């Protein structure tokens with residue numbers, strides 16, 4: 001079996017930066033790495049970007065709002081394809097899979113939208129659990145600086161409020177899922193990478209020896 005690592009955090013926490021650095025770190029050591037993300041680049045992921053992540057991330061299409069339940073189902077459908085077509089086959093052939101977001105994003109974000117946490121957990125039961133989930137924890141003030149320019153000025157307060165709830169949710173999820181480990185995302189890119197490598201060695205590689 002391979003190794004499955006997920007990087008999570010609020011928007012702009014540095015997930016894709018760290019996922020790429022970690023992929024390079026494994027490749028240097030001779031591992032075969034699959035770097036992936038959610039929403040994916042498949043038809044379902046494209047549908048999500050079109051139906052959910054447009055209109056100031058309000059879920060607006062043609063003037064009609066998509067229900068939060070439908071949003072959650074779309075993310076779960078995208079994930080099912082991701083797990084069955086890429087993640088499980090890659091792990092079976094001994095690869096290291098690094099995913100920028102996974103079902104913990106659905107729990108943190110769709111819960112923040114008002115959906116029931118147990119319902120979300122049950123909906124995502126098919127999703128195999130990773131060996132390690134790195135939660136890049138960042139104060140919302142800093143994340144809003146990092147994603148500045150991506151949103152309309154008029155949207156700033158609403159998005160900051162959502163990010164605050166999402167951050168709180170992630171921290172609650174750490175208490176429920178022992179595979180989740182917090183890393184301080186306020187540090188420099190290099191220091192965060194070193195913290196992640198230390199966790200990978202401690203939580204996965206040393207245990208496999």
Ligand SMILES: Nc1ncnc2c1ncn2[C@@H]1O[C@H](COP(=O)(O)OP(=O)(O)OP(=O)(O)O)[C@@H](O)[C@H]1O
Nearest residue numbers: 010011012013014015016017018146185187188189
């Ligand atoms: N430790 C850091 N310190 C300062 N800036 C950083 C740090 N890590 C990443 N950044 C910068 O913050 C921005 C967001 O980083 P990145 O795209 O890696 O975040 P992300 O979590 O993947 O974002 P999103 O969830 O919105 O896709 C980029 O401009 C990146 O260069």
Ligand SMILES: Cc1cn([C@H]2C[C@H](O)[C@@H](COP(=O)(O)O)O2)c(=O)[nH]c1=O
Nearest residue numbers: 011038039053075101102105106109110
């Ligand atoms: C997987 C997943 C994602 N989301 C949200 C979180 C972000 O706001 C966007 C994805 O943007 P990114 O720049 O590509 O990271 O989608 C969500 O609400 N639920 C999910 O399951």
